[in-house]
Amino acid sequence: MPRFTHPRLEDVPLDLALHALADPNRLTMVARLAATERLSCTGAAPCESIPKSTLSNHLKLLRAAGLIETTQAGREMINRLRRDDFDRRFPGLLDVVLANRPA
Amino acid sequence: MPRFTHPRLEDVPLDLALHALADPNRLTMVARLAATERLSCTGAAPCESIPKSTLSNHLKLLRAAGLIETTQAGREMINRLRRDDFDRRFPGLLDVVLANRPA
DNA sequence: TCGATAGTTCAAGATAGCCGAACTATTAAA
DNA sequence: TTTAATAGTTCGGCTATCTTGAACTATCGA
Numbered sequence: 001m002p003r004f005t006h007p008r009l010e011d012v013p014l015d016l017a018l019h020a021l022a023d024p025n026r027l028t029m030v031a032r033l034a035a036t037e038r039l040s041c042t043g044a045a046p047c048e049s050i051p052k053s054t055l056s057n058h059l060k061l062l063r064a065a066g067l068i069e070t071t072q073a074g075r076e077m078i079n080r081l082r083r084d085d086f087d088r089r090f091p092g093l094l095d096v097v098l099a100n101r102p103a
Numbered sequence: 104m105p106r107f108t109h110p111r112l113e114d115v116p117l118d119l120a121l122h123a124l125a126d127p128n129r130l131t132m133v134a135r136l137a138a139t140e141r142l143s144c145t146g147a148a149p150c151e152s153i154p155k156s157t158l159s160n161h162l163k164l165l166r167a168a169g170l171i172e173t174t175q176a177g178r179e180m181i182n183r184l185r186r187d188d189f190d191r192r193f194p195g196l197l198d199v200v201l202a203n204r205p206a
Numbered sequence: 207t208c209g210a211t212a213g214t215t216c217a218a219g220a221t222a223g224c225c226g227a228a229c230t231a232t233t234a235a236a
Numbered sequence: 237t238t239t240a241a242t243a244g245t246t247c248g249g250c251t252a253t254c255t256t257g258a259a260c261t262a263t264c265g266a
Contacts, residue, residue, distance in 0.1 A: 018125035075263040096195045178232040
C-alpha cells in the first residue's frame with residue numbers, strides 16, 4: 001500500500017516547480033488535471049503508449065513539486081491538482097504556463 | 104572565433120524555455136541580465152566560484168532557449184536579455200518567474 | 207480462490223549535466 | 237613583434253538523472 005508524501009508548498013523551491021513543468025508529457029498531464037478535477041494515473045496519462053513505470057515516475061515528480069495530490073481509492077490512485085496551494089506559493093505561474101502551452 | 108547561433112523564438116518550445124529557467128544558477132543569471140541590460144559572461148555569473156566551462160554551458164543553454172543574445176566585443180562576449188522577443192513568444196512567463204524568484 | 211486490474215518499485219541501460227584541461231582569440235605590455 | 241594576460245569556448249570523462257521492462261503489491265470481481 002503506497003503511502004504518498006505530499007510536501008508543504010513552502011518547502012517547494014521554484015526550480016523544482018519549473019523542472020516539473022519543463023517536460024511535454026508532464027505538462028500535458030497537468031493540463032488534463034487542470035481541466036478534469038480528479039483523474040486516475042492512467043486517466044492522467046499524456047498518451048496511450050507511455051509505459052506504466054514512466055507514468056508513475058512522472059506523477060511522483062509532480063507530487064514532489066507540490067503540483068498534485070494523490071490518494072488511494074480502491075485499486076486506483078486518484079490525482080488532483082493542488083491548484084490553490086500551488087497558486088498561493090507561486091502566484092500566476094501555473095496560469096501563465098498553461099496559457100502558453102502548445103495546443 | 105565563436106559565432107553564436109540565436110534561434111527564432113517561434114522555434115523555441117515551451118519545455119526548453121522552462122528547462123532553461125529551472126535552475127537556480129541560470130535563474131540568477133537571467134535576473135541579473137534583467138536588471139543590468141548588458142553583461143559579460145563573468146559579469147553575468149551567479150557566483151564567483153562557478154567554473155568557467157559550466158558558466159559557458161549555462162549561457163549556451165540560455166541562448167538556445169531564446170533568453171539571451173550574445174555578441175562579441177573585443178575579447179569579451181556581451182550578453183543581453185532578449186526580453187521583447189521572449190515576451191512576445193511566452194507572454195507573462197518571464198515576469199512571473201522573476202517575480203516568484205527567491206530573494 | 208483465481209484472475210484481472212492499477213499502480214509501485216527495482217535495476218540496468220541510455221541520456222544529460224558538470225567541470226578540469228586544453229585551446230582560440232583578443233588586448234596590453236615590453 | 238614577441239610575450240603574457242584575459243575572456244571565453246570546446247572536449248572528454250565522470251557522475252547523476254531519466255526511461256523502461258520486469259517483478260511485486262494490493263484490490264476487486266467472478
